[in-house]
Amino acid sequence: MRKLEIQWEQALRARQEFKLIMRLEQASLLEMPEEEFNRLTTEVESSPLFRKLYRKDGIIHYQRYPKTDFSPRFYQLNEEIAAGTDTLDIDSLLSSKGDVIRLIKKIGLDNFKRYFLYPEPRVSIEEVAQECDLELAEVERIDSLINEFSIMSEFYNPSVLSSEHGIHYSKVASIERGAEGFIISYLSPSYARGRYSIDYARFEELRQSGAITKAEVKEIRQLFKKLELINRRKDTVTRILQGIVEKQAPYFESGNGKSVLPFSQKELAERIGLAPSSISRAISGKSLEMPWGEEKA
Template sequence: MPSLRTEQRQSQQITQELRQVFRIEQAKLLEMPEETFLQLVVELEKTPFFIRLCQKEKLIRYQRVPRTDISSHYFQLREDTTADEGSLDVETLLQSRARIVRLVERLGLEKFKRYFLFAESGITPEEIAEECGLSISEVREINDLIDDFSILSEFYHPSALSLEVIRYSKIASVERQGDRFVIGYLSAPFARGRYLIDYGSFEELRTKGVFTEAEVSEAKQLFKRLESINSCKDTVGQILQNIIDKQGLYLECGDPKTLLPFSQKELAEKIGLAPSSVSRAINRKSLETPWGTEVPLKYFFPRPKQFRKELIKQLLETEEELSSDDAIKTRLRDKFGVAISRRSVADLRKELGFPVSRSKKKHVLHESEGGE
């Protein structure tokens, strides 16, 4: 018989292997194109077993994340958008779904969010139909419309940054609600938040024989998949929230000079992830600013050197008496709290093309005398 120590080692090895599998699964999800990831989520949520566990056993529900919402642009279709080959064009969409869009407009934003985008846990189509004065088929058609928007969100809200070499996915917009910024997701799966799984109730139902052995196995596989999706959503959400917190001044005014130095490594340490996970999560994704400009997520992570160079440039263009690199170094520390060596100041100043002496009056006088 194997010893207790041997069993413990085997158990630890299995746990490590499972963690490795989970990390690989998470990495695959983070590297997926946005449209592929959203399609995976939508198709999973349409499976009969997922619907059963949500509506009948009530083992799965959504948990919204604070400071997030659906984007105000969610249903603003762009008729000037050119569809990709094989994609549904906007004109056809409007013609085929006009009746459903009118139903949504008749419902109003509050009911639409409450009963469709952020439906309460376990609520059935029959209950939604009764509350909203709709038929069950109309409820299903509205849900299908949401699913189509989710899968094809890149078509409805295409990235203006997409080039031949790099294709970006615009995943959200930064919007003001009251006195704060919130993340406005452009797809329902992200806006709904993460899945909450009631493992305790699942075990109770399993013990009572509610599920067959095959269903127990299917449920466990489903839960693992949902947790992987949760991890992916959490990673993207934490990155966006930290961007808003760190670069709030830039999001207020739009001045690139106000961008603070922010490395992916720093963010990874803050949210407890590997830098590679952060890199995968921000790769080829973009965000719409409050003033409507779209920027890659990487833009919010300026390198310290570029940040310092911008500060030195600002000082040299606005300060009258900075006659030496030591003076610039001292001013950087006193005004911005940035401490760097005199040699670094000199190197950055040279890259900017400024002369050693920054006494503007002397510089102007020298030019004037030379011209006489």
């Protein structure tokens, strides 16, 4: 009997320690700079394992957030480069992307969104090439541009506040007028794609059938843990922005500073069901572009 009690206590302690580790990792991820976070998501999505679970097995797919989209600036490749990038060959960089932008325009916005920006699971690269009338190398070039744009979104969409105030800000989105109200127009494809939806039932089905080896199971579960942590950051940032858009809609509509409503972090936390500490970590160093083009932190 005592042995069972000890085992139960050990299991309980292990679960408590795991929850603590998850909370610490979540807090760390919330504080991670945007460039580092975007690099992390791109590395995860570029891994052979993620691609297999996404394109072949259909275990992972993207779930977009309501009233969000991807900034149309992607198609323009904003040339207002942030200060401090003078060591890069800017003209060469932008001109080399022009060919890829022309490929995107060739296949059309609908196909670009369907097969590249918000790609459907279990669709191979070969099928994408066939549907879009592209060479495999051209498909890979478009994918590479999206990955680069995710990592270097601050390069292509620099914050003017950073140079004005001497504090580094990351402009994460612009507020745009949509057909049914204001939408959050993300500057990074990673955020625009939304959260990862993981089909755990499908995973168990493949595991039990032997389609996934024991060696792969451990690696897959580690990947799932990363994806869930990334989801928590994306969820937090999006819920904060959605809360701001809902509360300050009169201000976004009029552009009149007198229309700004009092809105504390505590009220925002209560409104969207998050801890104030999570709000503080998530919004630190981030800025938004207003519908009329002004940037605010």
